Amino acid sequence: MTLSQNPPVETAPAPAGAASVDFGRRLLRIETTHLGALIPxxxxxxxxxxxxxxxxxxxxxxxxxxxxxxxxxxxxAVVDPASDPHVRQVVFEWRLPRVLFAVLCGAALALAGGIFQSLTRNPLGSPDIIGFGIGAEFGVTVTMIVFALNTYAFKAAGALVGGLLTALVVFLLASKNTMSSFRLIIVGIGVSAGLGALTSWILISVSVEKAMMAATWGAGSLASLGFDQLLPASAVFVVVALAALPLNRTLPVLEMGDDAATALGIRPARLRLQAMVLGVALVALVTAAAGPISFIALAAPQITQRLVRSHTPMGTVPLALTGAALVVVSDAVGQLLAVPVGVVTLSVGGLYLAWLLAAQYARRA
Incomplete structure (x- = not known):
C-alpha cells in the first residue's frame, strides 16, 4: 500500500515486463488483464x-x-528412463524424497520465522526462541511416548496442539495492556525451559527403547522420510502457504503499530491470532515429519532481508527459497559428516544467534 499527499498524475502505461525505478529500487512491472504487480x-x-x-x-x-x-x-537416471534401474531406484525412491523434504522443511520454517519476526517486530522473535517450536516438539513427544501413536498424522496433530497451546500460554503471560516483543521473547524463553524440562522428565521415565526412539527423532533428521510422508506434508504446506499469502501485505502494516494498522482497516487482534495459527501450523508440519530443525526460522528471514534489501522480514518466494537452500545445504553437510541435519543447523545457528545478540546489544549501547 502506497500513501501519497500529491494528486495522481496520469502517465503513459509502461509495456508489460518493462523495468522501472521506484525510490532507487529497480522494479519489474507485470501487467495483464486481471493482474498487475511491481516486483523488485x-x-x-x-x-x-x-x-x-x-x-x-x-x-x-x-x-x-x-x-x-x-x-x-x-x-x-533423472533424464533417461532407460538407464540402470538400480540407479534409478536409489535416486528416485531413496534419495530424492529426502532432498524434496529438505526443500519443503526449509520453506515452511522460513515462512514461519518471517511471520513471527514481523509479528513481534524483533529479529529474535523466532519460534525457536519464543517457545512455539519447543511446544510442537513436546506435543510430538507426548504423542509418541505417552500415547504410543507414531504415525505422521498423529504426530502432526500432536505438534499442532502442542505449538498452539504453547503459543496461547506465551501470549497470555506476555500480554499486559499492550503486547511487548521483548516481554514476549523473555516469557517464551521461560516457557521453553519449562517444556524442555518436562520433555526430559518424560524421556527418563520410560524404557530405554522408547527414549532412544524419541531422542533419534529429536535430533532432527530427514533420513527415513519417503513419498508416503512427503505427499500429505506437501498438500498441507500448500494450503497453509496460500492462507498465509495475505500476511505478506498486512503484517508489514501491523509493524507500524496498532493505531496505524487500525486506521488502515486492519484488526490487530484478529491478524495476530491468524498469523500465530498459521505460523505454528508451519512449524508443526516440519516438526511432525523431521523433528526439530533449529534456527532456520531464526536465520532465514534475516538473511533474506539482507539479500533483497527489504525493510521487513516478511516475504514469500525469496524467503521460502532462502530457507530451502539453508536446509538442503545443511542436510548435504550432515550426510558428509554422518550427523542429522538438526545437529548441523543447531551448531551453525548457535553461532548465528550469538552474533545476532551481540549486534542487537551493540545497536542499543
Whole structure:
C-alpha cells in the first residue's frame, strides 16, 4: 500500500515486463488483464540464484550415501528412463524424497520465522526462541511416548496442539495492556525451559527403547522420510502457504503499530491470532515429519532481508527459497559428516544467534 499527499498524475502505461525505478529500487512491472504487480528486480535475481544453489546442492546430495554414485550417473537416471534401474531406484525412491523434504522443511520454517519476526517486530522473535517450536516438539513427544501413536498424522496433530497451546500460554503471560516483543521473547524463553524440562522428565521415565526412539527423532533428521510422508506434508504446506499469502501485505502494516494498522482497516487482534495459527501450523508440519530443525526460522528471514534489501522480514518466494537452500545445504553437510541435519543447523545457528545478540546489544549501547 502506497500513501501519497500529491494528486495522481496520469502517465503513459509502461509495456508489460518493462523495468522501472521506484525510490532507487529497480522494479519489474507485470501487467495483464486481471493482474498487475511491481516486483523488485533484485528479488528476482536473488530467487534465481537460490534456485541454482538448491538444484546444484540437491543433485550433489543424490550422489551421497552407502551406494556411491557420480554426478553423471545421477543425471542420466533423472533424464533417461532407460538407464540402470538400480540407479534409478536409489535416486528416485531413496534419495530424492529426502532432498524434496529438505526443500519443503526449509520453506515452511522460513515462512514461519518471517511471520513471527514481523509479528513481534524483533529479529529474535523466532519460534525457536519464543517457545512455539519447543511446544510442537513436546506435543510430538507426548504423542509418541505417552500415547504410543507414531504415525505422521498423529504426530502432526500432536505438534499442532502442542505449538498452539504453547503459543496461547506465551501470549497470555506476555500480554499486559499492550503486547511487548521483548516481554514476549523473555516469557517464551521461560516457557521453553519449562517444556524442555518436562520433555526430559518424560524421556527418563520410560524404557530405554522408547527414549532412544524419541531422542533419534529429536535430533532432527530427514533420513527415513519417503513419498508416503512427503505427499500429505506437501498438500498441507500448500494450503497453509496460500492462507498465509495475505500476511505478506498486512503484517508489514501491523509493524507500524496498532493505531496505524487500525486506521488502515486492519484488526490487530484478529491478524495476530491468524498469523500465530498459521505460523505454528508451519512449524508443526516440519516438526511432525523431521523433528526439530533449529534456527532456520531464526536465520532465514534475516538473511533474506539482507539479500533483497527489504525493510521487513516478511516475504514469500525469496524467503521460502532462502530457507530451502539453508536446509538442503545443511542436510548435504550432515550426510558428509554422518550427523542429522538438526545437529548441523543447531551448531551453525548457535553461532548465528550469538552474533545476532551481540549486534542487537551493540545497536542499543
Amino acid at each position: 528486480v533484485r528479488a528476482v535475481l536473488v530467487s534465481a540464484l537460490l534456485v541454482v544453489v538448491i538444484i546444484a546442492v540437491g543433485v550433489f546430495s543424490l550422489t551421497i550415501g552407502a551406494y556411491r554414485l557420480d554426478i553423471t550417473s545421477v543425471l542420466r
